[in-house]
Amino acid sequence: MNQLNNLNFSGGPGALPESVLLKVQQSILEVPEVGLSVLGISHRSDWFAAVVAELEGNIRKLLGLPDNYHVLFLQGGATQQFSMIPMTLLRGKTTPADYLHTGYWSGKALAEAEREGPVRVIWSGESGGFKDLPGDDELAYSPDAPYLHYISNETVEGLQFHRVLGRDDVPRVCDMSSDFLSQPCTAERYSLIYAHAQKNIGPAGVTVVLVRDELLEDAPTDLPGFLDYRSHIKAHSIFNTPPVFAIYVVLLITRWLLDEIGGLTRMAEINRRKADLLYSQLDNSDGFYRGRAKTKDRSLMNVTFNLADTDTEKRFLAEAQAAGFSGLAGHRSTGGVRASLYNGLTLAAAEQLVGFMEDFRRKQTR
Amino acid sequence: MNQLNNLNFSGGPGALPESVLLKVQQSILEVPEVGLSVLGISHRSDWFAAVVAELEGNIRKLLGLPDNYHVLFLQGGATQQFSMIPMTLLRGKTTPADYLHTGYWSGKALAEAEREGPVRVIWSGESGGFKDLPGDDELAYSPDAPYLHYISNETVEGLQFHRVLGRDDVPRVCDMSSDFLSQPCTAERYSLIYAHAQKNIGPAGVTVVLVRDELLEDAPTDLPGFLDYRSHIKAHSIFNTPPVFAIYVVLLITRWLLDEIGGLTRMAEINRRKADLLYSQLDNSDGFYRGRAKTKDRSLMNVTFNLADTDTEKRFLAEAQAAGFSGLAGHRSTGGVRASLYNGLTLAAAEQLVGFMEDFRRKQTR
Numbered sequence: 001m002n003q004l005n006n007l008n009f010s011g012g013p014g015a016l017p018e019s020v021l022l023k024v025q026q027s028i029l030e031v032p033e034v035g036l037s038v039l040g041i042s043h044r045s046d047w048f049a050a051v052v053a054e055l056e057g058n059i060r061k062l063l064g065l066p067d068n069y070h071v072l073f074l075q076g077g078a079t080q081q082f083s084m085i086p087m088t089l090l091r092g093k094t095t096p097a098d099y100l101h102t103g104y105w106s107g108k109a110l111a112e113a114e115r116e117g118p119v120r121v122i123w124s125g126e127s128g129g130f131k132d133l134p135g136d137d138e139l140a141y142s143p144d145a146p147y148l149h150y151i152s153n154e155t156v157e158g159l160q161f162h163r164v165l166g167r168d169d170v171p172r173v174c175d176m177s178s179d180f181l182s183q184p185c186t187a188e189r190y191s192l193i194y195a196h197a198q199k200n201i202g203p204a205g206v207t208v209v210l211v212r213d214e215l216l217e218d219a220p221t222d223l224p225g226f227l228d229y230r231s232h233i234k235a236h237s238i239f240n241t242p243p244v245f246a247i248y249v250v251l252l253i254t255r256w257l258l259d260e261i262g263g264l265t266r267m268a269e270i271n272r273r274k275a276d277l278l279y280s281q282l283d284n285s286d287g288f289y290r291g292r293a294k295t296k297d298r299s300l301m302n303v304t305f306n307l308a309d310t311d312t313e314k315r316f317l318a319e320a321q322a323a324g325f326s327g328l329a330g331h332r333s334t335g336g337v338r339a340s341l342y343n344g345l346t347l348a349a350a351e352q353l354v355g356f357m358e359d360f361r362r363k364q365t366r
Numbered sequence: 367m368n369q370l371n372n373l374n375f376s377g378g379p380g381a382l383p384e385s386v387l388l389k390v391q392q393s394i395l396e397v398p399e400v401g402l403s404v405l406g407i408s409h410r411s412d413w414f415a416a417v418v419a420e421l422e423g424n425i426r427k428l429l430g431l432p433d434n435y436h437v438l439f440l441q442g443g444a445t446q447q448f449s450m451i452p453m454t455l456l457r458g459k460t461t462p463a464d465y466l467h468t469g470y471w472s473g474k475a476l477a478e479a480e481r482e483g484p485v486r487v488i489w490s491g492e493s494g495g496f497k498d499l500p501g502d503d504e505l506a507y508s509p510d511a512p513y514l515h516y517i518s519n520e521t522v523e524g525l526q527f528h529r530v531l532g533r534d535d536v537p538r539v540c541d542m543s544s545d546f547l548s549q550p551c552t553a554e555r556y557s558l559i560y561a562h563a564q565k566n567i568g569p570a571g572v573t574v575v576l577v578r579d580e581l582l583e584d585a586p587t588d589l590p591g592f593l594d595y596r597s598h599i600k601a602h603s604i605f606n607t608p609p610v611f612a613i614y615v616v617l618l619i620t621r622w623l624l625d626e627i628g629g630l631t632r633m634a635e636i637n638r639r640k641a642d643l644l645y646s647q648l649d650n651s652d653g654f655y656r657g658r659a660k661t662k663d664r665s666l667m668n669v670t671f672n673l674a675d676t677d678t679e680k681r682f683l684a685e686a687q688a689a690g691f692s693g694l695a696g697h698r699s700t701g702g703v704r705a706s707l708y709n710g711l712t713l714a715a716a717e718q719l720v721g722f723m724e725d726f727r728r729k730q731t732r
Contacts, residue, residue, distance in 0.1 A: 004401040013610060015406045024405070025394040029387055035370040039390070039569040039615070040381045040710075042693060075441040075571070076592060079606035083590035112590055198607060203405040205441070205571045205609035224449035224478055226442055240445035241564060243571035243609065244379060249405070327408060344406075 003324055006349050010327025011155055011302060012178070013198040014342040015349075019260060020252045027248065038248050043241050051244075051251050052237055058254035062264055063187040065210060072209040072229065073237040073247050078105070078177045081194040081207065082112035084227050085173055088219045089146050090117030098122045098145040098170070103130045103154030104333055109175060113149065120145070130157045132294035139165065147171040147191065153179040155199070156331040158293045158304030158338065164189050171215055179301050180208065181257060182343055183268035191215045197246060199301070200343040201253045205246035257343070267343060274341040274350035275300040281354045288361045292336065306336040313337060316360055323356055369690055372715050376693025377521055377668060378544070379564040380708040381715075385626060386618045393614065404614050409607050417617050418603055424620035428630050429553045431576060438575040438595065439603040439613050444471070444543045447560040447573065448478035450593050451539055454585045455512050456483030464488045464511040464536070469496045469520030470699055475541065479515065486511070496523045498660035505531065513537040513557065519545040521565070522697040524659045524670030524704065530555050537581055545667050546574065547623060548709055549634035557581045563612060565667070566709040567619045572612035623709070633709060640707040640716035641666040647720045654727045658702065672702040679703060682726060689722055 008015035016024075027038040034047050041047060056071040065071070074080065090097050096118035099110050102125050113119045120142065123134040141148060148170050153160040155178040164186060166172045171191035180195030187193060191212045198204040209229070216229055225231045231239045237247075261267050279298060282289045282305055292304035307313045313336060320328050330336035339353060374381035382390075393404040400413050407413060422437040431437070440446065456463050462484035465476050468491050479485045486508065489500040507514060514536050519526040521544040530552060532538045537557035546561030553559060557578045564570040575595070582595055591597045597605045603613075627633050645664060648655045648671055658670035673679045679702060686694050696702035705719060 002395050002401070002403070005395070005403050005406060008402055008406050010406060010408050012607070013406055013408065016403065021395055021403055021405070025391055028391040028394060029368050029371070035368070036374055036692065037368070037371050037382065037387055039387070040371060040374050040376060040379055042376050042379060043570065044698065075443070075446075075609075077441070077606045079592050080441075083592065087590075115588060115590060196607065203609075203611050204409065204607045205612060222481060224453075224481060226445050226449065240443045241378070241562065241570045243441075243569075243612070245569050245611065246571060246609070326402065332410065 004326060006346060007325045007352065008327050009325060009339045009341070009345065009349075009353065011331060011338055011340045012342075013204050014200070014340055015344040016202070016249070016253070017256055017260075017344045020249070020256050020344075023252050024249055031248075038245055041244065043238055043244050048238075048244060049236070051248055055247065055251040055254060058251070058258060059181075059208065059210075062181060062254065062257060063185055063210075065187050068213045069187070069210050070213065070229075070233045072211065072232045073242060073250070074207045074209055074232060075205070075243060077196045077204070077207055078175055078194060079108070079112075081175070081209065082109040083116070084229070085147075085149065085192065085194075086113040086116035087223060087227060088216065088229060089171075089173075090119075091220055093117050093146050095144050095146060096120040096142070098142050098148040100124075100134070100150040100165070101126060102133055102151060102157075103159055104156040104331065105154060105175065105177075106151045109149060109151065130154065130159065131292060133159050133161060133297040141167050141170060143167065143169065145170050147173045149173045149175075151175040151177075153177075153299050153301050155302050155340075156334055158299045158302040159297045160299035160301065161297075171212075181254075181264065181267070182271050182301060184264040197250050199340075202250035203246050205243045206250060208250070253343070270347055271300050271341060271343070274345065274347055275303065277350045277354050278303040278339055278341070281357050285357075285361055288365060289357065292334075301341055303339045303341065304330060304334070304336060310335065312364065319360060320356060325353060325356065370692060372712060373691045373718065374693050375691060375705045375707070375711065375715075375719065377697060377704055377706045378708070379570050380566070380706055381710040382568070382615070382619070383622055383626075383710045386615070386622050386710075389618050390615055397614075404611055407610065409604055409610050414604075414610060415602070417614055421613065421617040421620060424617070424624060425547075425574065425576070428547060428620065428623060429551055429576075431553050434579045435553070435576050436579065436595075436599045438577065438598045439608060439616070440573045440575055440598060441571070441609060443562045443570070443573055444541055444560060445474070445478075447541070447575065448475040449482065450595070451513075451515065451558065452479040452482035453589060453593060454582065454595060455537075455539075456485075457586055459483050459512050461510050461512060462486040462508070464508050464514040466490075466500070466516040466531070467492060468499055468517060468523075469525055470522040470697065471520060471541065471543075472517045475515060475517065496520065496525065497658060499525050499527060499663040507533050507536060509533065509535065511536050513539045515539045515541075517541040517543075519543075519665050519667050521668050521706075522700055524665045524668040525663045526665035526667065527663075537578075547620075547630065547633070548637050548667060550630045563616050565706075568616040569612050571609045572616060574616070619709070636713055637666050637707060637709070640711065640713055641669065643716045643720045644669040644705055644707070647723050651723075651727055654731060655723065658700075667707055669705040669707065670696060670700070670702060676701065678730065685726060686722060691719060691722065
């Protein structure tokens with residue numbers, strides 16, 4: 001219906017599936033079961049309570065999440081979590097939390113944690129330009145850390161952990177903003193998972209937090225209400241007016257994952273095929289397209305690469321745009337090219353991009 | 367087009383104008399000037415920078431806001447401001463800030479301020495059941511308070527200040543969440559104005575803050591980035607991913623206010639006429655409809671009233687709903703009936719409600 005939306009490779013907010021966009025569009029004038037615009041329905045209505053309950057249930061079903069986890073829908077993005085987590089788990093502590101510094105976003109998380117309490121960086125990829133991730137032999141976890149924090153997928157650099165890090169006796173806290181619900185996940189191995197919506201599961205404006213009940217037992221009691229996970233748990237995510245629209249779109253995405261895609265195993269297969277297409281094009285380009293990340297740590301979500309020089313990159317981006325592709329410019333901190341392959345991007349779109357890349361390379365190397 | 371939306375008297379999120387809803391609907395699949403879904407456009411795009419710039423300009427134009435004010439678009443609602451304000455202006459202070467306790471929401475603001483520093487409640491309507499507001503002779507402002515905080519319109523109780531409070535030598539901080547851009551406002555008399563969008567200017571998920579530059583001069587430097595107004599000022603409201611969709615809808619509302627309504631003086635006339643219709647119905651009902659608020663302090667936004675008993679109120683609400691009206695139940699803390707008359711509600715809708723009330727009263731008193 002809209003070819004530009006289909007070819008949107010933006011790093012985020014990312015493309016959403018067309019069937020969901022059509023339902024969202026309808027809801028702007030009229031949510032079918034209510035008759036009112038989604039923008040004018042009270043967050044205290046029975047309808048919205050049912051939205052939150054169904055969405056929570058869908059996330060539990062998709063992830064097989066045990067009952068001792070709370071599912072919260074908050075505002076403020078991952079950035080607010082960068083602060084809320086150490087406010088809750090690190091304030092007043094003398095033993096440092098373990099943090100990994102694997103790219104742009106984990107650097108931001110680290111800086112906010114350091115304001116709140118002691119932090120130990122157990123690995124940093126900064127000196128290597130964030131081109132790879134540590135192996136298990138490079139990671140010495142503290143057995144007495146209040147928690148371990150890491151980011152499962154670094155959106156800017158295109159790096160992704162393909163395993164669960166940490167020790168079972170130290171709470172794992174993981175920012176899954178850019179790969180949440182893109183693949184199955186053994187959620188019960190984490191004490192807290194957070195993910196803003198605007199990559200794989202909805203628009204900007206809402207953040208999902210899964211938190212194990214026991215993690216909050218010793219949390220400070222003097223936090224502002226909106227920064228206290230327990231306020232939001234007690235109020236079923238309606239502590240104050242929540243972002244009703246964004247939460248409703250996330251519900252539609254989870255319905256799409258369950259009913260149209262058929263679950264996260266199937267979603268992961270599709271995402272894997274999109275990434276394989278792109279990485280094959282890089283690997284078989286005789287160095288024309290140069291992947292940023294080391295092969296073992298490449299992200300299935302963000303394929304980052306460079307061309308011979310910035311002039312060629314500019315020409316590539318301009319021609320891609322003229323051909324209807326958008327969102328391919330790399331993050332402003334790194335430059336280069338980034339093709340983001342979130343849930344909403346179709347396999348057909350990845351095929352089209354690979355076709356374009358093939359043509360561009362042939363023309364340039366003719 | 368959708369009669370139910372037209373008759374939505376919800377206390378918030380409130381009804382938005384139909385012409386805006388139609389533009390929003392279009393943008394879900396395609397923002398005209400971009401070609402992409404509004405949900406998938408990067409917040410770092412030129413388009414979004416232009417949205418923020420135009421919206422800021424529109425607010426400046428509507429309010430005649432001087433250049434020494436910053437215009438910010440934040441997340442977390444008024445609730446986040448309840449904390450951010452004392453974190454910024456009260457932490458480490460020994461002189462208390464002046465707070466008014468005029469209803470449900472100012473009580474929430476007060477409780478959060480008390481966590482952060484010393485607070486003096488200069489007037490409370492609690493013992494009187496929040497049925498009126500103080501006159502000038504009841505208010506003894508502290509000349510050395512770091513600031514004065516009050517709420518211009520108490521949504522739950524239907525109380526509104528029809529004047530500016532405070533002293534010119536003490537910064538005024540005002541929560542205008544439920545009457546912002548519903549009427550002209552001498553914004554330059556305040557040091558900080560905040561308003562979440564979901565009453566008069568958009569959907570839930572974004573909060574407008576107008577802050578005078580000098581107010582932040584002595585703010586603490588150790589706040590988390592997302593709770594520091596200066597981070598957001600420096601980043602032009604893109605410190606982290608903002609709620610792109612909600613901000614875009616607020617832009618469309620400001621365009622509607624400027625181009626379709628013709629400015630805030632005209633908007634205030636319409637809002638006044640709607641309120642006059644309702645209050646006349648109350649005043650001329652021989653006590654059938656009993657206004658909650660004292661006449662001098664009645665809100666132009668939220669008309670709150672009771673009927674003879676809760677059974678009659680229930681019947682009123684049920685018949686109103688059957689007739690297509692929605693959102694008329696009073697806040698869960700007070701019960702009764704509340705008709706909210708935000709910008710998006712048309713004069714014709716207020717006329718229809720008054721007609722319904724008239725009929726209901728005749729039937730009951732026949």
